[in-house]
Amino acid sequence: MAGFEDEVLSRRTFAIISHPDAGKTTLTEKLLLFGGAIRAAGTVKGKKTGKFATSDWMEIEKQRGISVTSSVMQFEYAGKRINILDTPGHQDFSEDTYRTLMAVDSAVMIIDAAKGIEAQTIKLFKVCRMRGIPIFTFINKLDRQGRPPLELLAELEEILGIESYPMNWPIGMGKEFLGIYDRYHRRIEQFRVEEGDRFLALNEAGEVEGDAPIKENALYGQALEEIMLLDEAGNEFSEKRIANGTLTPVFFGSALTNFGVQTFLETYLQFAPPPQGRKTDEGVVDPLSEQFSGFVFKIQANMNPAHRDRIAFIRICSGKFERGMSVTLARTGKQMKLSQSTQFLADDRSTVEEAVSGDILGLYDTGTYQIGDTIFSGKQPVQFEKLPQFTPELFVKVSAKNVMKQKSFHKGINQLVQEGAIQLYRTWHTEDYILGAVGQLQFEVFEHRMKNEYNSDVVMESIGSKIPRWVEGDTVDESLSSSRSLLVKDRFGKPLFLFENDFALRWFTDKHPDIKLYNPMN
Numbered sequence: 021m022a023g024f025e026d027e028v029l030s031r032r033t034f035a036i037i038s039h040p041d042a043g044k045t046t047l048t049e050k051l052l053l054f055g056g057a058i059r060a061a062g063t064v065k066g067k068k069t070g071k072f073a074t075s076d077w078m079e080i081e082k083q084r085g086i087s088v089t090s091s092v093m094q095f096e097y098a099g100k101r102i103n104i105l106d107t108p109g110h111q112d113f114s115e116d117t118y119r120t121l122m123a124v125d126s127a128v129m130i131i132d133a134a135k136g137i138e139a140q141t142i143k144l145f146k147v148c149r150m151r152g153i154p155i156f157t158f159i160n161k162l163d164r165q166g167r168p169p170l171e172l173l174a175e176l177e178e179i180l181g182i183e184s185y186p187m188n189w190p191i192g193m194g195k196e197f198l199g200i201y202d203r204y205h206r207r208i209e210q211f212r213v214e215e216g217d218r219f220l221a222l223n224e225a226g227e228v229e230g231d232a233p234i235k236e237n238a239l240y241g242q243a244l245e246e247i248m249l250l251d252e253a254g255n256e257f258s259e260k261r262i263a264n265g266t267l268t269p270v271f272f273g274s275a276l277t278n279f280g281v282q283t284f285l286e287t288y289l290q291f292a293p294p295p296q297g298r299k300t301d302e303g304v305v306d307p308l309s310e311q312f313s314g315f316v317f318k319i320q321a322n323m324n325p326a327h328r329d330r331i332a333f334i335r336i337c338s339g340k341f342e343r344g345m346s347v348t349l350a351r352t353g354k355q356m357k358l359s360q361s362t363q364f365l366a367d368d369r370s371t372v373e374e375a376v377s378g379d380i381l382g383l384y385d386t387g388t389y390q391i392g393d394t395i396f397s398g399k400q401p402v403q404f405e406k407l408p409q410f411t412p413e414l415f416v417k418v419s420a421k422n423v424m425k426q427k428s429f430h431k432g433i434n435q436l437v438q439e440g441a442i443q444l445y446r447t448w449h450t451e452d453y454i455l456g457a458v459g460q461l462q463f464e465v466f467e468h469r470m471k472n473e474y475n476s477d478v479v480m481e482s483i484g485s486k487i488p489r490w491v492e493g494d495t496v497d498e499s500l501s502s503s504r505s506l507l508v509k510d511r512f513g514k515p516l517f518l519f520e521n522d523f524a525l526r527w528f529t530d531k532h533p534d535i536k537l538y539n540p541m542n
């Protein structure tokens with residue numbers, strides 16, 4: 021291992037945020053190929069291609085058809101060690117998807133050029149924004165006809181409220197895609213052109229030198245005009261603003277044809293931050309400090325009843341992990357030895373012997389950890405700030421199928437709620453149980469684990485999607501509770517209303533301006 025500091029500074033830990041089908045898997049595969057981490061594309065996610073690796077863990081995915089193994093992928097490129105954290109989408113969207121964003125130092129946002137900004141991207145973007153981390157945008161599928169690039173940039177600003185700086189600009193699109201004008205490297209990268217002739221240098225005036233055929237094409241002229249417009253009226257490039265997340269550098273490309281991906285990766289590595297300091301209750305932990313510390317951002321339960329093991333994912337925030345080391349769990353003060361560690365890499369799991377700040381550890385867990393837990397080595401206690409609560413959107417009423425088995429029902433529910441698998445609410449008077457989640461999968465996992473781990477069959481009745489808003493102060497007039505604005509309490513006893521829709525929320529706030537409502541995520 022190189023020196024500790026050099027190791028830490030070489031880490032780049034990020035997640036890809038996107039709406040399903042924008043090309044996250046394809047881009048991830050291409051990045052891993054550059055790093056030599058996988059042999060062939062099509063191995064990151066087996067869901068579509070039907071290829072599965074053989075580890076037990078994968079077996080679960082096979083049964084359920086969801087991808088969890090690719091939780092963390094690590095590869096090296098140009099002297100940097102890159103950790104890509106997966107953010108499950110589709111039906112496996114859950115609070116874990118949000119929490120993963122608490123463990124990264126930057127994010128890559130993929131947008132489908134034909135679709136623009138979509139719902140799930142907005143949700144994930146908000147979490148990145150809240151953290152103030154740098155966001156790099158990749159506008160994908162340029163080999164297909166998409167929307168005008170200027171329109172896509174306008175959408176970034178209007179919908180997401182982030183300013184952008186196009187690092188490159190497409191010349192044509194779809195069948196007429198000629199390549200990208202690379203403003204940052206001052207060159208043109210030509211599509212469908214052999215490696216040797218692919219790059220054309222630009223002169224002082226920003227035009228192709230000599231008499232390359234591309235100059236004759238009207239699309240080239242149009243791109244030059246648009247770039248002039250960007251130079252004059254667009255945002256200025258600012259490394260500082262990229263770093264504080266207020267300006268997103270935008271790259272155009274096509275992940276499927278592997279076009280623009282390498283340029284993207286290299287430029288990303290130039291501007292993406294190494295591991296950043298993390299806040300504790302008392303200050304900030306320096307990633308270069310020698311004392312080991314980290315926090316649990318996700319717990320993956322094995323869905324196979326024959327394997328009760330779980331994996332707690334830990335983001336290392338400082339120091340070096342060594343197998344067998346002793347650490348303290350901040351919540352309980354309990355000391356333990358970290359001997360069983362694992363790390364995921366695309367399709368095979370390997371044991372980690374050493375890891376440093378910025379890396380992710382998977383620890384086999386038999387119920388020790390909870391989401392948000394801090395662990396640290398040495399004598400100096402460390403306690404990282406609590407992870408935020410993400411606002412659930414889907415709700416179900418839940419009860420035990422067998423009324424004689426209330427004990428195991430309560431035990432299971434309380435443990436799963438503490439672990440962070442699901443959120444629990446009670447109706448104001450009747451104390452009925454209501455569960456909240458950000459994705460349907462959380463309910464399925466809950467049901468499955470209640471049965472398999474707590475021997476408790478549950479009955480769940482969907483009450484649909486709701487907009488939860490907490491009430492400031494601890495008292496509230498319970499006569500305001502109705503089916504359109506159901507009054508409940510969270511597990512800390514704090515009152516909130518579950519509004520049926522936007523309309524019900526607006527109606528309520530108009531009618532009761534004295535009641536202050538808030539959403540902890542905003």
Ligand code: G4P
Nearest residue numbers: 040041042043044045046068160161163164274275276277
């Ligand atoms: P996701 O992980 O974000 O959900 O997206 P994924 O990479 O699986 O890509 C979704 C679909 O878009 C796939 O096609 C993929 O091949 C296609 N795609 C990704 N990048 C590009 C691109 O740059 N250009 C074009 N034209 N298509 C792209 P599919 O037919 O749904 O799946 P598959 O059967 O090819 O895997």
